[in-house]
Amino acid sequence: MNNAEIARVLDEIAVLLEMQDVEWKPRAYRQAARRLEELSEPVEDVRERGELEAIDGIGDTIAADVRAYLDEGEIERHRELRDRYPVDALALTRVEGVGPKTVKRLYEALGVQDLDQLEAAAVEGRVARVEGFGEATQQRILDHIGLAREGDERELLGKALPLVTGLVDELSQRDAFEAIEPVGSVRRRAPTVGDVDLLARAGDPEAAMDAFTGLDDVDRVFSRGDTRSSIVLGAGLQVDLRVVDADSWGSALVYFTGSKSHNIRLRRRAQDRGWKLNEYGLFADEERLAGGTEAEVYEALDLAEIPPELREDGGEVLAAEASELPDLVTEDDITGDMQMHTEWSDGAGSIREMAEAAAELGHAFILLTDHGPDLRVAGGPEEDDITEIRAEAERAEEATGVRVLVGIEANITTKGGLDISDQACRELDLVVASLHTRAGDATERIAKAIGEHPVDVLAHPTNRRIGWREPNELDLDRLAEVCAEQGVAVEINAQPDRLDLPWRQVHRHREAFDWVVSTDAHSPGQLGRMHLGLAQARKAWLEPEDVLNTRDPEEVVDHLRG
DNA sequence: GCCGTTTTCGGCCCGACTGTTTTCAGTCG
Ligand SMILES: Nc1nc2c(ncn2[C@H]2C[C@H](O)[C@@H](COP(=O)(O)OP(=O)(O)OP(=O)(O)O)O2)c(=O)[nH]1
Ligand SMILES: [Mg+2]
Ligand SMILES: [Mg+2]
Ligand SMILES: [Zn+2]
Numbered sequence: 001m002n003n004a005e006i007a008r009v010l011d012e013i014a015v016l017l018e019m020q021d022v023e024w025k026p027r028a029y030r031q032a033a034r035r036l037e038e039l040s041e042p043v044e045d046v047r048e049r050g051e052l053e054a055i056d057g058i059g060d061t062i063a064a065d066v067r068a069y070l071d072e073g074e075i076e077r078h079r080e081l082r083d084r085y086p087v088d089a090l091a092l093t094r095v096e097g098v099g100p101k102t103v104k105r106l107y108e109a110l111g112v113q114d115l116d117q118l119e120a121a122a123v124e125g126r127v128a129r130v131e132g133f134g135e136a137t138q139q140r141i142l143d144h145i146g147l148a149r150e151g152d153e154r155e156l157l158g159k160a161l162p163l164v165t166g167l168v169d170e171l172s173q174r175d176a177f178e179a180i181e182p183v184g185s186v187r188r189r190a191p192t193v194g195d196v197d198l199l200a201r202a203g204d205p206e207a208a209m210d211a212f213t214g215l216d217d218v219d220r221v222f223s224r225g226d227t228r229s230s231i232v233l234g235a236g237l238q239v240d241l242r243v244v245d246a247d248s249w250g251s252a253l254v255y256f257t258g259s260k261s262h263n264i265r266l267r268r269r270a271q272d273r274g275w276k277l278n279e280y281g282l283f284a285d286e287e288r289l290a291g292g293t294e295a296e297v298y299e300a301l302d303l304a305e306i307p308p309e310l311r312e313d314g315g316e317v318l319a320a321e322a323s324e325l326p327d328l329v330t331e332d333d334i335t336g337d338m339q340m341h342t343e344w345s346d347g348a349g350s351i352r353e354m355a356e357a358a359a360e361l362g363h364a365f366i367l368l369t370d371h372g373p374d375l376r377v378a379g380g381p382e383e384d385d386i387t388e389i390r391a392e393a394e395r396a397e398e399a400t401g402v403r404v405l406v407g408i409e410a411n412i413t414t415k416g417g418l419d420i421s422d423q424a425c426r427e428l429d430l431v432v433a434s435l436h437t438r439a440g441d442a443t444e445r446i447a448k449a450i451g452e453h454p455v456d457v458l459a460h461p462t463n464r465r466i467g468w469r470e471p472n473e474l475d476l477d478r479l480a481e482v483c484a485e486q487g488v489a490v491e492i493n494a495q496p497d498r499l500d501l502p503w504r505q506v507h508r509h510r511e512a513f514d515w516v517v518s519t520d521a522h523s524p525g526q527l528g529r530m531h532l533g534l535a536q537a538r539k540a541w542l543e544p545e546d547v548l549n550t551r552d553p554e555e556v557v558d559h560l561r562g
Numbered sequence: 563g564c565c566g567t568t569t570t571c572g573g574c575c576c577g578a579c580t581g582t583t584t585t586c587a588g589t590c591g
Contacts, residue, residue: 024574028563059564097580099589136581184591197591225579228591240591242578255576260591267575272568278576 003043007033015089016081018100031057040504088114094148119145154192158496176207183256187308189535191499195238199256205243212241248280250293255279261313309538328538333550336365339518345370348523355396357524365403365553369432374411374419403553405429414439416448425454434459442472447482456560460493460500480512489514494533506540516548
């Protein structure tokens with residue numbers, strides 16, 4: 001997949017153009033880079049179909065650039081710019097406070113081309129002696145160059161959320177805060193977050209900022225103002241806090257929840273009406289038209305209130321205008337959990353404990369999916385253990401009132417088979433199947449496995465592990481056909497580093513599949529992660545009817561087996 | 563460079579914080 005790679009080149013072109021004071025083009029290159037990153041398929045496929053120019057923000061020139069990169073591995077415009085300024089523009093601008101103009105001046109004055117040379121120049125005091133630079137700038141570069149070397153580390157949503165809860169609890173206890181709300185990518189429930197953004201109301205904003213920048217765990221303070229501050233916590237997590245008045249609460253929520261492109265779309269809508277939208281409100285000249293609540297802001301723009309998960313500039317503003325926003329699936333709609341592991345394979349809980357935890361969560365049913373033979377770590381169920389598992393499941397059912405279905409997570413082999421027999425599959429209530437190895441063509445293997453064997457659910461289809469394993473590329477149009485023929489549903493896996501199938505692909509193919517949202521819990525506590533998968537389902541615009549595990553267990557089994 | 567039920571030309575979101583500026587450019591959200 002070249003998408004991210006090409007996006008990086010376009011981003012570098014943007015920086016190099018900005019260094020030369022070129023107007024507007026950098027904006028266009030950045031916009032195009034974002035669109036490529038967000039693509040839910042390889043850019044090669046779009047190119048094959050001749051649809052590059054159809055992507056919003058990509059016109060003739062950049063489409064030609066993309067084709068040149070795919071064919072020749074290089075974009076001429078990029079090479080020319082690099083000849084003029086042979087600098088690692090992306091690495092240098094990762095240093096907090098260093099942008100295109102700084103890169104240009106340091107290159108021209110000191111010949112700085114990369115992070116090592118930048119550090120050397122700062123250590124030797126040469127940066128501070130450049131006209132227009134000073135000691136403070138030099139020190140800031142030294143302070144932040146380490147972070148820039150690490151690259152742009154993003155945190156898993158599932159890891160960030162508990163930290164956010166802790167932070168919000170801690171600050172809420174301080175008198176200075178009247179209200180505090182997580183916003184940004186956390187509120188939109190993006191799979192990973194670059195930082196944590198918080199919005200607050202405060203009786204005494206000054207005291208609120210003091211409390212924030214004075215938190216025990218603060219490693220450094222990036223900036224501190226009257227309305228905005230930015231810190232880095234010991235764990236390396238950046239946290240931004242914005243403080244506003246009650247009058248502006250709604251418009252500030254809209255602003256700080258984003259996404260950036262959603263904001264721009266709303267602001268242009270305001271412009272079209274001769275108004276101005278910012279974090280303080282919606283204004284017609286000096287008159288405030290809205291601002292206290294989010295609903296008020298959207299309403300004043302003739303829009304239905306858009307759920308935060310949808311604010312990604314993926315058509316939600318148009319849908320809100322037409323009153324055609326989806327009735328998103330909620331946690332209350334969920335009736336059961338269709339992937340989990342017990343002590344019979346690599347889980348930490350007994351069947352009974354899993355059922356008890358499910359009862360606590362209000363589930364009507366669970367599907368046990370211990371691993372088949374290929375992934376047994378220690379022991380794991382043999383085929384004749386099924387009788388005993390069934391007996392245990394029945395006892396758990398009687399004790400908890402939760403219907404306990406007995407299934408398996410079968411491994412799809414490199415040849416597109418399963419690691420258990422078809423006969424064994426049929427003796428189970430349902431069969432979940434998934435890939436665990438990278439060999440061969442993933443689409444072929446999956447299509448063969450679900451085409452030739454009694455599979456009911458395809459689990460974590462791309463097998464990505466965010467941060468350390470790239471997703472398999474899949475031909476989802478082809479899989480949609482096979483799944484429809486065979487009555488196979490597709491999983492949205494709620495494990496924090498999976499969230500697989502990724503939401504953009506779910507969104508693109510939302511009409512083509514039946515979906516299930518599963519936790520893949522390996523302990524009773526992990527059954528509580530349903531909300532993470534559900535948030536991804538919501539980001540994909542799914543409604544309760546789209547998700548099988550919003551129905552009774554009998555209906556689910558009927559639908560998949562019937 | 564991209565785009566278009568107000569435009570094929572003329573716009574492109576809008577504001578906070580920092581440092582070195584003596585009045586604001588650069589960077590970031
Ligand atoms: N209007 C406007 N709003 C912006 C801009 N940049 C950021 N915002 C708003 C929308 C963002 O969601 C919000 C927080 O900014 P962040 O840089 O933290 O982005 P976000 O949290 O969306 O993603 P992240 O996971 O942190 O990379 O601030 C901008 O250039 N213009
Ligand atoms: Mg953020
Ligand atoms: Mg932020
Ligand atoms: Zn497992």
